[in-house]
Amino acid sequence: MPIVTPGKRYGARLQKSKVFGKGAGQRRTVDADLLITPLVDMFIIIVIFLLQNFSATGEILFMSQDITLPDAMNGNEIDRAPVVQISSDSVMLEGEQIALVADLARDEYWNIPALEEKLRDLKKRYEALHQADPSGGFKGDINIQGHKEVEFKTIKRVMYSCNQAGYANINFAVMGASESGGEGEKK
Amino acid sequence: MEGKKKSLDVTINLVPFIDLMAVTISFLVMTAVWSQIGRLTVTQSGGPSDSPAPPDMKTLPLNLLVTERGFTLSSGGSAIDIPKVEGRYVLCHKEKDVIDAPEKCEENTLVNALRKVKAEVPDQRNITVQCEDGVKYSDLVRVIDACNLKDSTDQPVLFPDVAVSAVG
Numbered sequence: 001m002p003i004v005t006p007g008k009r010y011g012a013r014l015q016k017s018k019v020f021g022k023g024a025g026q027r028r029t030v031d032a033d034l035l036i037t038p039l040v041d042m043f044i045i046i047v048i049f050l051l052q053n054f055s056a057t058g059e060i061l062f063m064s065q066d067i068t069l070p071d072a073m074n075g076n077e078i079d080r081a082p083v084v085q086i087s088s089d090s091v092m093l094e095g096e097q098i099a100l101v102a103d104l105a106r107d108e109y110w111n112i113p114a115l116e117e118k119l120r121d122l123k124k125r126y127e128a129l130h131q132a133d134p135s136g137g138f139k140g141d142i143n144i145q146g147h148k149e150v151e152f153k154t155i156k157r158v159m160y161s162c163n164q165a166g167y168a169n170i171n172f173a174v175m176g177a178s179e180s181g182g183e184g185e186k187k
Numbered sequence: 188m189e190g191k192k193k194s195l196d197v198t199i200n201l202v203p204f205i206d207l208m209a210v211t212i213s214f215l216v217m218t219a220v221w222s223q224i225g226r227l228t229v230t231q232s233g234g235p236s237d238s239p240a241p242p243d244m245k246t247l248p249l250n251l252l253v254t255e256r257g258f259t260l261s262s263g264g265s266a267i268d269i270p271k272v273e274g275r276y277v278l279c280h281k282e283k284d285v286i287d288a289p290e291k292c293e294e295n296t297l298v299n300a301l302r303k304v305k306a307e308v309p310d311q312r313n314i315t316v317q318c319e320d321g322v323k324y325s326d327l328v329r330v331i332d333a334c335n336l337k338d339s340t341d342q343p344v345l346f347p348d349v350a351v352s353a354v355g
Contacts, residue, residue: 152324
């Protein structure tokens with residue numbers, strides 16, 4: 001007697017029945033084909049979207065929670081340069097704290113001596129590194145990343161320090177640049 | 188005996204393509220810059236200027252004073268006061284805080300006043316913005332942004348060479 005799979009077994013009369021016999025309920029294969037066309041479509045859309053937003057310059061400014069940049073519509077594309085960060089509490093150069101805003105409010109100097117000294121060091125270092133490069137002369141560019149609520153009293157001291165140290169091209173970092181970039185504009 | 192005809196339907200193996208897509212998406216997501224940061228270039232008044240006006244161009248000393256009460260635009264011998272409205276600096280419209288194209292701006296607003304000066308001296312590119320100590324940085328940036336206003340062809344229509352100085 002053959003070994004059969006446990007389960008309901010109908011009589012010989014019903015063997016050919018489409019309802020109860022072998023014709024009923026043919027087992028579907030376990031292998032299922034995934035429909036990958038929508039997946040490929042989605043990937044292509046995502047890649048196109050990301051490529052459109054791709055920026056070769058990358059992240060130039062480190063966005064801090066203490067600093068909310070002001071909005072502007074007519075800005076140009078930002079370039080790499082030393083960054084002075086001005087938050088409500090402190091003034092930083094390249095992430096290193098230089099002075100506290102509360103301390104700056106007490107004295108009546110026009111400049112911030114510590115900032116000026118650091119900027120002079122940066123300038124010397126840049127010139128030493130680029131002395132053999134004819135096109136890489138010091139241009140005096142500096143980026144100021146200021147919190148929108150900071151008063152001009154602090155900004156003017158930072159600007160004066162930058163100017164005294166030789167950084168005359170001051171760029172205010174703003175949120176929302178024009179897409180055209182800044183090279184076209186004649187200075 | 189004739190051989191079996193091969194089917195014309197070919198199944199493309201999409202697995203390497205999906206792998207490539209997945210790697211590309213991962214790379215692009217990791218290197219994506221989501222915030223659009225720009226720059227507004229200014230010089231400090233009295234500092235070195237890269238673009239001295241040629242001697243044959245007609246220009247005049249243009250000075251914009253930004254105080255906590257509003258603006259005062261001095262050009263040549265005349266001065267225009269543009270006071271704040273409901274505590275807001277009036278750049279282009281008195282009701283809304285949007286800067287449109289210069290010709291759309293209302294009377295007695297900063298952009299409108301700048302446009303009139305520009306019409307008188309089209310060669311002028313320089314403006315000095317004098318700011319009081321108590322003015323917020325965001326307000327100063329908005330003023331500089333207004334001076335840098337561009338048209339549809341991305342050309343500056345007002346005074347793109349902005350020098351900033353303190354009052355006094």
